[in-house]
Amino acid sequence: MHVVVFTRSTPDTAAKVEVGKDGAVSWGDAATVVNPWDEYALEEGILQAKNGGGKATVIAIGAEMHNEALKHSLAMGLDEAVRVWDSALEGSDSLAYATAAAAAVNKIGGVDLIICGKESVDVGTDQHIYQIARKLGWTMLSYVSKILAVDYAAKTIKVERLLEQGKQIVTSKLPVVISVMKDINEPRYPSFIGIRKASKAVIPVWSLADLGVTLPETRTKVERFMNLPVREGQVEMIAGTPEEQAAKLVERLLEEKVL
Amino acid sequence: MSAVFVWIETFNGAAVSSSWEALGAGRVLADKLGVPLTALVFGENAAAVAGESGTYGADKALVCTDATLNGFRLEPYAALLTQLVQQHAPKAVVAISTARGRELLAASAADTNSGLLTEATSLDISGDGAVKVIRPVYAGKILSEAVGSAAGTQYLLLRGRSFKPGTGSKAAEITTIPAALSEDQIATKIESFEEEVGSVNLTDAAIIVSGGRAMANNPKDAPAGVADAAVWKAQDGFANTLKPLADVLGAAIGASRAAVDAGYIPYAHQVGQTGKTVSPDLYIACGISGAIQHQAGMRSSKVIVAINKDAEAPIFKLARYGLVGDLYQIVPAVTAELKKRLGK
Ligand SMILES: Cc1cc2nc3c(=O)[nH]c(=O)nc-3n(C[C@H](O)[C@H](O)[C@H](O)COP(=O)(O)OP(=O)(O)OC[C@H]3O[C@@H](n4cnc5c(N)ncnc54)[C@H](O)[C@@H]3O)c2cc1C
Ligand SMILES: Nc1ncnc2c1ncn2[C@@H]1O[C@H](COP(=O)(O)O)[C@@H](O)[C@H]1O
Numbered sequence: 332m333h334v335v336v337f338t339r340s341t342p343d344t345a346a347k348v349e350v351g352k353d354g355a356v357s358w359g360d361a362a363t364v365v366n367p368w369d370e371y372a373l374e375e376g377i378l379q380a381k382n383g384g385g386k387a388t389v390i391a392i393g394a395e396m397h398n399e400a401l402k403h404s405l406a407m408g409l410d411e412a413v414r415v416w417d418s419a420l421e422g423s424d425s426l427a428y429a430t431a432a433a434a435a436v437n438k439i440g441g442v443d444l445i446i447c448g449k450e451s452v453d454v455g456t457d458q459h460i461y462q463i464a465r466k467l468g469w470t471m472l473s474y475v476s477k478i479l480a481v482d483y484a485a486k487t488i489k490v491e492r493l494l495e496q497g498k499q500i501v502t503s504k505l506p507v508v509i510s511v512m513k514d515i516n517e518p519r520y521p522s523f524i525g526i527r528k529a530s531k532a533v534i535p536v537w538s539l540a541d542l543g544v545t546l547p548e549t550r551t552k553v554e555r556f557m558n559l560p561v562r563e564g565q566v567e568m569i570a571g572t573p574e575e576q577a578a579k580l581v582e583r584l585l586e587e588k589v590l
Numbered sequence: 591m592s593a594v595f596v597w598i599e600t601f602n603g604a605a606v607s608s609s610w611e612a613l614g615a616g617r618v619l620a621d622k623l624g625v626p627l628t629a630l631v632f633g634e635n636a637a638a639v640a641g642e643s644g645t646y647g648a649d650k651a652l653v654c655t656d657a658t659l660n661g662f663r664l665e666p667y668a669a670l671l672t673q674l675v676q677q678h679a680p681k682a683v684v685a686i687s688t689a690r691g692r693e694l695l696a697a698s699a700a701d702t703n704s705g706l707l708t709e710a711t712s713l714d715i716s717g718d719g720a721v722k723v724i725r726p727v728y729a730g731k732i733l734s735e736a737v738g739s740a741a742g743t744q745y746l747l748l749r750g751r752s753f754k755p756g757t758g759s760k761a762a763e764i765t766t767i768p769a770a771l772s773e774d775q776i777a778t779k780i781e782s783f784e785e786e787v788g789s790v791n792l793t794d795a796a797i798i799v800s801g802g803r804a805m806a807n808n809p810k811d812a813p814a815g816v817a818d819a820a821v822w823k824a825q826d827g828f829a830n831t832l833k834p835l836a837d838v839l840g841a842a843i844g845a846s847r848a849a850v851d852a853g854y855i856p857y858a859h860q861v862g863q864t865g866k867t868v869s870p871d872l873y874i875a876c877g878i879s880g881a882i883q884h885q886a887g888m889r890s891s892k893v894i895v896a897i898n899k900d901a902e903a904p905i906f907k908l909a910r911y912g913l914v915g916d917l918y919q920i921v922p923a924v925t926a927e928l929k930k931r932l933g934k
Contacts, residue, residue, distance in 0.1 A: 344863050348731040356732065367864055401805055419630050435619055452863055453728050458706055461664075461696035470777045471664050473693050489781070493858070494689050495791055499661075500781040507777075512866060514857050550705025550739045554722075557733045557888075566896075568912045573715035577915045580895065581931050583911060588874040589797070589893050590839070590932070 332385035332483040333442045336376035336409065337432065339391050339461070340400040341453040350556045357452030360587055363445045365400040366447030370407075371511045375478070376446050377408050378516065383443070383483040392420070392428050396425055401508035405529035413439075413533065417539040419546060421551075436467060436541035439456040443483055445508040449474065452543030464508035471517040472501060476512045481505075593628045593650070593678060597671070597685040597694060598643060600759060603635030607755075608686045608794055610646040614756035615713055615748055617647040617685045622715050623681055626650055629762060630674065632667060633659040640764050647756030648650055649763065656769035661780045662690050668697040669770035675702050675743050681719050687747040688793075699745040702780035703719040706745040711752040711890075719852025721746065729886035731864045750793050751869050790842035792859065797872045798891075799836045800844035800861055801917075804877025804899075805854055809918055832876060835925045838934055844868065844888075846878045849854040862887035876917040897921065 342348060346361030365373070380387035388411045389404040391397035395418065401412040415435050420427060436442050445467075447460040464471035477491040479500070486505040491498055515573055521529070539546065569579045584590050596616040599606040613629065618626040629643035629651040636659075640651035652674060657665045669854075671694060675683060683698070685691035687709055699706040710723035720740040727734045738744040792798065801824075808823035808831070816822040828843065836843050844861040845854070861868055863886035873891035878884060880896070880903055888894070889908060896909035897917045907913045913920055928934070 336865060342728070344729065344886075345881075347882075348728040350732055356672060356728070358728075375897065389650055425696075426700060426703060455709065455729070458692065458696035458699075458708060461693045462700035465668070465697045465700035471697065472778070474689055495606075495793070496784040497783060499783050501778050502781055503778040512857075547703045550703075550742065550744075551707055552737055554735045554737055556727070557735065558723075559731070559733060562908065564910065566906050566909045566912045568901075568906075568914065570914070573915060573919040573923040576915065576920055576929075577927040580913060580924060581927045584872065584893070584895075585931065587893055587905075587910075590928075 332383040332444075333439065334376045334380045334383070334385065334387040334444045334446065335436055335439065335442050336369070336387060336389045336404070336446045337371050337391070337459070338373060338389055338400045338404060338448065339366050339393060339451055340365060341366045341451055342396045344452060350558050354555055356556050361398055363399045365403040366448055366451045368450060368452065368513075369400065371513060371515050372446045372448045373404050373407050373409060374516045374518040375511050379444060379446070379478070379481070380410070384482070388413065388439060390415060390432065392416070392431055401534050402529045402532065403521065405532050406525040407519055408525060412534050414534050414536045415542070416536055419539055420449065423546060423549045424453065424551045425458045425462055427549060428459055429466050430544060430546055431539065432463045433466035434544040435537060436463070438537070438542055443486070443505045445469075445506070447508065447510045449512055460508060460510045467508070470503050470507045472503060472507055473510045474512055475509045477512045478515070481533050552567070592623070592711070593626045593673070593680045594623065595628050595630055595680040595683045596648070597683065598604050598629050598639060598693065599686065599688060599690055600631065600633050600635065602640055603633075603639075604832070605639045605642060606686075606688065608688070608750040610751065612684050612686050613643065613646045613648055613708055614749055615753040617684055617756045618713070619684070619715050619721070620841050623719060625681060628680070632670060637764065637766070639857040640762060644758050644760055644762035647758040651762040651764045653764055654769055655766070658769050658771060658773050658776060661783065663776060663778050663780065664697060665776045665778060666769060666771045667694050668701065671698040672701040673770045674767075675704075680743055682721065682744045682746055684746045684748065686750050688750070691844035692747060694748055695745045702743060704743045704745055706747070707736055707738055708747040710746060710748050713746070713748070713753070713774065716740070726890070729883070730867070730889055731886070749869070767896045782909060786858070790840070792842045792844060792861070792866050794869055795842035795868065795870050797839045797841035798844045798861070798868055798870045799831050799832050799839065799841045799874045799876065800846065801855070801876050801879060802846035802878030803848035804917060805832075805849055805894070806852070807877070807918065821853050824849065824852065827918070828855055831921050835874070835921055835928070838925055838932065840930045846884050875909070876903050876921055878905055879903045880908060
């Protein structure tokens with residue numbers, strides 16, 4: 332059995348992100364880190380590969396910046412890392428990414444389980460996961476908060492999903508694409524030896540030609556990025572005893588008609 | 591025939607109310623394009639929900655009540671939506687970006703190699719049918735303007751509470767359609783559903799009262815013998831200090847990650863970059879410092895009230911009203927005042 336985890340790099344969540352005069356997005360000298368949601372996916376990949384007696388491969392689609400996430404993944408203990416990149420993917424949309432992702436999974440072959448994070452915290456399009464599944468023709472189970480049972484021989488899986496109105500228990504046949512939630516596990520920190528090994532690893536890059544795939548036409552395009560409009564009006568500080576503060580606050584909220 | 595399709599999400603046979611916002615946005619698109627607005631309603635009680643859709647602006651409704659569509663499973667829903675898009679070639683397919691809405695539209699957009707624009711907070715369409723949206727990116731730190739191509743079907747996911755529900759006065763013309771898959775073609779089975787009862791859904795809530803790490807600074811003494819006094823104090827604070835305020839306001843309860851990580855309240859309540867993104871009319875942050883990751887989830891709230899004992903806390907930079915002091919004194923006073931003023 333083989334598990335594939337998808338990940339990407341994002342700016343550190345504490346970064347101040349801004350659009351410069353030239354229209355480019357920058358996050359100063361803040362670090363680039365593995366997408367925080369993907370840490371749970373990576374941990375689950377390691378656990379499931381061990382559980383099924385197989386291997387776990389991590390894939391990132393994107394330019395060199397995404398090596399950061401792959402090195403972190405290797406340092407955590409994933410067996411292999413691959414980066415998929417091709418100039419034809421520059422500026423393309425999720426449809427193109429999903430097509431390339433599905434081709435990479437097919438190239439690896441024998442994959443029973445794909446694990447993704449819930450979403451990427453930067454561009455946060457939250458669509459790759461479903462589109463990878465459709466391009467592969469596999470089932471998709473999103474927002475998985477627990478893997479209750481998995482039988483790689485019988486090719487079945489049972490999971491708990493966290494939806495808006497509550498928890499759903501679902502069974503499915505493998506192969507399947509899942510996206511995992513924060514509660515599913517406690518991601519490990521890379522070990523010192525892991526970090527050393529990862530820093531030396533040479534990560535292969537697969538082009539579209541290597542994957543033998545052509546991309547669907549790009550249907551959407553980002554025109555520009557904009558800074559947020561400045562929040563008008565300064566904060567009004569309400570002083571006094573708690574009772575006075577409360578009375579004044581309620582007065583204001585009634586004036587604002589938000590109650 | 592071209593149209594604008596809007597998927598009406600249902601839960602236990604009733605429409606999820608934010609779906610009517612999607613009909614409102616769909617109405618604007620349909621009017622600009624001069625095409626009918628069609629509601630898609632699948633699953634239990636779909637015919638009744640479709641009947642309701644006319645009062646929110648739908649001209650027509652396509653209804654499927656096949657038993658395979660009871661509860662939500664991606665495969666039968668996506669197969670049916672994809673089939674309908676292939677048959678009718680609508681200009682747009684619109685839904686609210688809920689857990690189910692996201693996967694349904696993303697899956698069907700992949701099936702039909704169509705464009706998908708997600709998390710739109712504003713929407714426009716040009717005469718030739720090219721859709722333009724504005725969506726927050728980088729956890730709401732900046733905005734992005736994106737366009738879809740005028741050719742083909744454009745899939746659109748809208749952020750909840752960003753568009754006005756539609757209005758209408760005539761009944762939608764209902765057509766019943768068959769399912770696209772039969773039960774033996776579906777790999778997943780729903781075993782059970784454990785509904786979370788009695789709590790207001792955070793993302794739909796008009797008012798949210800949130801508590802942070804400071805909930806542990808409850809002046810009450812923890813009973814002897816509890817395993818962790820801080821956890822007890824914080825949980826007591828959520829239940830007996832924040833909940834009464836939320837109850838007078840009809841509000842949902844939110845929390846910071848610090849409160850969630852410390853085990854004060856379940857993860858489902860977490861607001862922020864790795865929690866829920868909310869945009870209520872009123873957000874009351876109690877004992878929350880306002881870290882950038884927390885702001886990411888709540889900065890688009892209309893009015894923000896911050897209660898914090900530290901006058902320098904970053905949350906005050908975002909707030910409309912700031913109250914410096916102990917939340918355990920201020921919150922009960924606000925609750926009492928509201929009861930008095932609202933006559934509850
Ligand atoms: C990758 C990543 C993702 C993250 N995602 C999220 C997220 O989704 N959501 C989130 O919230 N955070 C998130 N964080 C964490 C975030 O950085 C902060 O650590 C967290 O928001 C702090 O929570 P807090 O404000 O409750 O606690 P603190 O920062 O400790 O603030 C507590 C506040 O309470 C005040 N206080 C203390 N006692 C009282 C009292 N009696 N009355 C009134 N005020 C009092 C203090 O003055 C202080 O301002 C994330 C961090 C990382 C690294
Ligand atoms: N460029 C990418 N390369 C690899 N995996 C990705 C990429 N973008 C997104 N993912 C995966 O898809 C999940 C959802 O991301 P998104 O669809 O961007 O919100 C992430 O948590 C990753 O697991």
